[in-house]
Amino acid sequence: MLLEIKDLHANIEGKEILRGINLTVNPGEIHAIMGPNGSGKSTLAAILAGRKEYEITQGEILFEGKDLLDLEPEERAGEGLFLAFQYPIEIPGVNTQIFLRAAVNAVRKYRGQEDLDAMQFLKLVKEKTKIVELSDQLLKRSVNEGFSGGEKKRAEIFQMAMLDPKLSILDETDSGLDIDALKIVANGVNALKSPEKSTVVITHYQRLLDYIVPDFVHVLYQGRIIQSGGKELALELERAGYDPIKAQFAEAV
Amino acid sequence: MSPTTQHATERYLAEFQTFERDHPASMWLAGVRRRAIERFASLGFPTVRDEEWKYTDVTPVANLAVTPIFRANLNGDAARISGNLPFGDIAGHRLTFVNGHYSPELSHLETLPAGVTVSSLAAAFENQNEVVQEHFGKILDAENESFAALNTAFAQDGAFVQIPSNLQLETPLHLLFLTHGEGAPVSHPRNLVLAGDNSSVTLIETYASTGEGVYFTNAITEVIAGKNARVEHIKNQMESPKAFHIATLQIAASRDSWVRSHTVNFGGRIVRNNATAVMGDEGGEVTLNGLVVGKDAQHIDNHTTMDHAMPHCLSHEHYAHVLDDQSNGVFNGKIFVRLDAQKTDAKQSNRTLLLSRDAQINAKPQLEIFADDVKCTHGATIGQLDEDALFYLRARGIPEIAARNILIRAFANEVLDGIPVEDLRQKLEAMLLTRLS
Numbered sequence: 028m029l030l031e032i033k034d035l036h037a038n039i040e041g042k043e044i045l046r047g048i049n050l051t052v053n054p055g056e057i058h059a060i061m062g063p064n065g066s067g068k069s070t071l072a073a074i075l076a077g078r079k080e081y082e083i084t085q086g087e088i089l090f091e092g093k094d095l096l097d098l099e100p101e102e103r104a105g106e107g108l109f110l111a112f113q114y115p116i117e118i119p120g121v122n123t124q125i126f127l128r129a130a131v132n133a134v135r136k137y138r139g140q141e142d143l144d145a146m147q148f149l150k151l152v153k154e155k156t157k158i159v160e161l162s163d164q165l166l167k168r169s170v171n172e173g174f175s176g177g178e179k180k181r182a183e184i185f186q187m188a189m190l191d192p193k194l195s196i197l198d199e200t201d202s203g204l205d206i207d208a209l210k211i212v213a214n215g216v217n218a219l220k221s222p223e224k225s226t227v228v229i230t231h232y233q234r235l236l237d238y239i240v241p242d243f244v245h246v247l248y249q250g251r252i253i254q255s256g257g258k259e260l261a262l263e264l265e266r267a268g269y270d271p272i273k274a275q276f277a278e279a280v
Numbered sequence: 281m282s283p284t285t286q287h288a289t290e291r292y293l294a295e296f297q298t299f300e301r302d303h304p305a306s307m308w309l310a311g312v313r314r315r316a317i318e319r320f321a322s323l324g325f326p327t328v329r330d331e332e333w334k335y336t337d338v339t340p341v342a343n344l345a346v347t348p349i350f351r352a353n354l355n356g357d358a359a360r361i362s363g364n365l366p367f368g369d370i371a372g373h374r375l376t377f378v379n380g381h382y383s384p385e386l387s388h389l390e391t392l393p394a395g396v397t398v399s400s401l402a403a404a405f406e407n408q409n410e411v412v413q414e415h416f417g418k419i420l421d422a423e424n425e426s427f428a429a430l431n432t433a434f435a436q437d438g439a440f441v442q443i444p445s446n447l448q449l450e451t452p453l454h455l456l457f458l459t460h461g462e463g464a465p466v467s468h469p470r471n472l473v474l475a476g477d478n479s480s481v482t483l484i485e486t487y488a489s490t491g492e493g494v495y496f497t498n499a500i501t502e503v504i505a506g507k508n509a510r511v512e513h514i515k516n517q518m519e520s521p522k523a524f525h526i527a528t529l530q531i532a533a534s535r536d537s538w539v540r541s542h543t544v545n546f547g548g549r550i551v552r553n554n555a556t557a558v559m560g561d562e563g564g565e566v567t568l569n570g571l572v573v574g575k576d577a578q579h580i581d582n583h584t585t586m587d588h589a590m591p592h593c594l595s596h597e598h599y600a601h602v603l604d605d606q607s608n609g610v611f612n613g614k615i616f617v618r619l620d621a622q623k624t625d626a627k628q629s630n631r632t633l634l635l636s637r638d639a640q641i642n643a644k645p646q647l648e649i650f651a652d653d654v655k656c657t658h659g660a661t662i663g664q665l666d667e668d669a670l671f672y673l674r675a676r677g678i679p680e681i682a683a684r685n686i687l688i689r690a691f692a693n694e695v696l697d698g699i700p701v702e703d704l705r706q707k708l709e710a711m712l713l714t715r716l717s
Contacts, residue, residue, distance in 0.1 A: 120690030
């Protein structure tokens with residue numbers, strides 16, 4: 028088991044956002060988490076990556092058996108967890124390439140690997156930029172500064188490729204992308220797929236799942252996973268919307 | 281005059297009597313000194329009731345019972361000091377002054393091109409150098425500035441640099457001012473730099489000490505840039521944590537000259553820099569940049585003035601403050617655009633990064649514009665480290681301290697990146713992080 032979320036409850040400013048999430052992700056699996064706005068999808072992603080403004084009131088998260096909530100964000104990255112941000116942060120004055128080299132060598136150090144020297148690093152950059160068709164001109168700029176929406180999302184996938192995570196969480200990576208950019212992002216994710224690596228795709232739209240085919244689809248609503256199924260569940264949601272599931276849930280409660 | 285510092289003023293006046301008796305000077309210099317002490321006697325030390333000193337109380341500076349040390353005494357420490365000179369290994373010429381006095385044994389002068397003068401001001405005074413007599417104190421306002429008057433009254437030594445017209449001095453010139461020894465020494469270093477028409481020069485000033493003691497440095501640097509001259513100036517202020525440092529940089533920019541100054545402040549208990557550039561003819565371009573790195577209870581005040589007296593001049597100004605602990609920053613940026621100075625383009629920005637809840641900044645842009653066809657912009661920001669950026673870096677595996685350092689460096693680099701001497705720039709960048717760790 029790579030990731031195990033057990034009965035996770037979380038608050039922000041006294042308001043309960045997650046109300047008992049259970050989710051298990053095994054190596055090699057792709058999971059999609061769907062749900063209407065405000066259902067808690069991004070909160071879940073933020074908690075997994077280590078944002079501190081949420082209060083965990085109940086439950087636990089295990090990453091390869093380790094208590095994830097005990098780890099700092101940088102330790103989680105070192106362990107092999109990666110979050111592709113819904114809104115990647117612009118950091119003026121910090122050169123993308125220098126930032127990335129610091130990041131790559133920090134996770135390598137955490138994993139007991141040698142630092143990459145400048146040559147090895149550039150070789151890796153060259154190899155990985157191809158996956159998302161990212162211009163190396165962008166790497167000379169400050170982190171995400173002045174990038175278009177599509178460039179930001181591709182840069183996230185590029186960073187993911189550079190950091191070689193075991194579990195990638197894509198938080199609405201498809202939002203705001205045109206179909207060409209979406210295909211590039213999806214191709215990038217598929218190119219990195221392996222029997223050991225897993226992906227959790229958080230999305231609002233079924234469209235992305237035409238290109239990244241999930242093994243499991245979960246519907247998050249009001250802080251709980253109210254339905255899980257195979258990829259056909261996504262198609263059903265696309266056809267009928269969330270209302271029938273919401274109605275079923277309302278009856279059950 | 282404030283009663284709390286009146287006694288201090290009188291002490292300096294009494295000291296002047298001794299100084300004058302023990303250090304006879306030429307008629308010219310004796311006259312300059314005497315006029316200056318008279319001005320100081322009537323001005324006294326400034327108080328917080330003076331608008332220009334509102335946020336900086338110099339009472340502790342005035343009341344410091346300083347020991348006048350009129351001669352550098354290395355007490356046989358020369359070899360040890362020589363091995364640890366601040367920025368001692370950057371390439372170029374170096375003039376070192378200990379307690380305000382030229383120290384040949386700690387200096388390093390390579391062969392200079394013909395016509396270039398790099399000497400101690402004391403030697404120039406001694407020789408009754410006519411160029412010095414013509415320019416000394418001429419662009420400065422020692423009539424109304426207490427500390428400038430005090431420096432002028434006690435002026436003895438410093439650097440005299442003269443670059444002849446059409447000469448490009450490639451290697452930087454490093455003026456290093458060290459304070460050495462116990463007993464609260466005071467020094468009044470005085471530098472005069474004349475860059476001839478079409479010449480270029482890179483000048484570095486460093487103020488530091490060999491110990492951690494209490495002392496007072498009251499420095500003045502006058503820079504006169506000739507027509508079409510290019511002057512790069514960098515000042516590193518890294519005095520002891522208990523020291524008082526008050527300094528004036530006065531720049532006169534002639535027609536089509538280009539002057540860029542960077543002030544980097546790490547040191548001092550109470551620090552005040554006055555930097556003034558007068559663009560007295562058309563086509564001049566002046567940059568005044570500054571970085572302030574404050575920690576503990578340091579108080580660092582920068583007052584700048586860009587004086588656009590004539591048309592078609594450009595000025596750029598960027599001051600960045602990184603303030604930790606209970607440190608205090610003051611920034612006052614004046615821009616004058618005189619009636620004649622049409623087509624002025626003046627830009628000013630100052631940004632502050634507060635790393636602790638107790639750190640404080642008083643920032644004040646002050647624009648006085650009398651011409652009607654000009655561009656003047658100014659901006660001030662004050663903030664903390666961006667938590668979202670910090671989280672983003674950490675989520676990519678970069679440990680918290682390293683992530684903070686990346687962001688602090690990015691902030692400070694807006695100033696440091698402009699420093700044209702690469703090995704110095706790298707050393708300052710490294711010092712920034714050591715300083716705040």
